[in-house]
Amino acid sequence: MYQLRPIGWVESPITDRDLAPKQGDEGAPDAWLVFDPGMRPAIRDLEVGAEVIVLTWLDRASRDVLAVHPRGDPANPVTGVFSTRSPDRPNPIGLHTVQILAIEGTRITVRNLEALDKTPIVDVKPGLEPSGRR
Amino acid sequence: MYQLRPIGWVESPITDRDLAPKQGDEGAPDAWLVFDPGMRPAIRDLEVGAEVIVLTWLDRASRDVLAVHPRGDPANPVTGVFSTRSPDRPNPIGLHTVQILAIEGTRITVRNLEALDKTPIVDVKPGLEPSGRR
Numbered sequence: 603m604y605q606l607r608p609i610g611w612v613e614s615p616i617t618d619r620d621l622a623p624k625q626g627d628e629g630a631p632d633a634w635l636v637f638d639p640g641m642r643p644a645i646r647d648l649e650v651g652a653e654v655i656v657l658t659w660l661d662r663a664s665r666d667v668l669a670v671h672p673r674g675d676p677a678n679p680v681t682g683v684f685s686t687r688s689p690d691r692p693n694p695i696g697l698h699t700v701q702i703l704a705i706e707g708t709r710i711t712v713r714n715l716e717a718l719d720k721t722p723i724v725d726v727k728p729g730l731e732p733s734g735r736r
Numbered sequence: 737m738y739q740l741r742p743i744g745w746v747e748s749p750i751t752d753r754d755l756a757p758k759q760g761d762e763g764a765p766d767a768w769l770v771f772d773p774g775m776r777p778a779i780r781d782l783e784v785g786a787e788v789i790v791l792t793w794l795d796r797a798s799r800d801v802l803a804v805h806p807r808g809d810p811a812n813p814v815t816g817v818f819s820t821r822s823p824d825r826p827n828p829i830g831l832h833t834v835q836i837l838a839i840e841g842t843r844i845t846v847r848n849l850e851a852l853d854k855t856p857i858v859d860v861k862p863g864l865e866p867s868g869r870r
Contacts, residue, residue: 604740604793604856609826643802644826647819654818657829659738668777684788684860685781692743692778693858695791695829722738724827726818 606659608722609644610637610708617719619662624673624687626698626714633715635723637708645726650705656698657725658717663694696721699729740793742856743778744771744842751853753796758807758821760832760848767849769857771842779860784839790832791859792851797828830855833863 614633616622623630635656637645648654667690672678683691700712748767750756757764769790771779782788801824806812817825834846 604742604795606738606740606827607799608738641802641818641826644816644818646803647816649819655831657827657831661738665741668775669780682778682781684775684778685783685862687861691859692775693740693791695859697789697791697831697861724738725825725829727831728819728821 606724608659608724609641610635610723612658612715612717612719612721612723614715614717614719616716619718622718623716626700626716628716630714630716632703633712633717635710635712637710637723639708642708645708645710648702648705648710648726650702652702653699653729654702655727655729656700656712656715656723657727658696658698659722659724660689660694660696660717661722662718663689663691665690665692665694667691695724740858742793742858743775744769744857746770746792746849746851746853746855746857748849748851748853750850753852756852757850760834760850762850764848764850766837767846767851769844769846769860771844771857773842776842779842779844782836782839782844782860784836786836787833787863788836789861789863790834790846790849790857791861792830792832793856793858794823794828794830794851795856796852797823797825799824799826799828801825829858
């Protein structure tokens, strides 16, 4: 067992999982990443306009689910969760590609984040494209 | 605090962090994802040839590091870890895009995994490309 320590929280108008978009580019409203003040040295090189990957802990997910109907639609055949983006999975880590719109201290405005309000943030990484590598 | 529960382990010829490739496509040897037998329903729809994202817990990383010289090279200016792929970060979750080469039960051979031998696996997700979505 390993301990994940939240480094910040999502602020978003999205509060109801059933109404949330399934993906960030399916109509997610702008949202905020609000980091612990102690994270300032870690976020200091994030830049407005950049695409980054935000990792969250989907704290309202079910961890004992191993297969689902994708997108919650019974018409989709049951599929192992590792082939889906279901939040319900043994370790419910959310992976969100977002664009940074504004940075004010440790508060960052982002586009395309479908996470629920108050979701814990656990990491931020550069985008997966080779051009974003450091 | 949240509890991460390993669902499997990496088997790899890479055992020394200092000699490991920094990225999966920088000469990583083939490696194996060895899942707990209980994960069979979750992995059952993974397919040979597919690109998937493997999430690991980088258990040999330092969690109190907030800024680094990228790629461990002192010539690179100190950078906040959220703008780098440093394994040293508050929550050392590894994100690895790998290609599935073979599947034998709960043992999966993959290309392009730079994780060290015995690294815990915590999740597997479809690739981030829109075409890979379910």
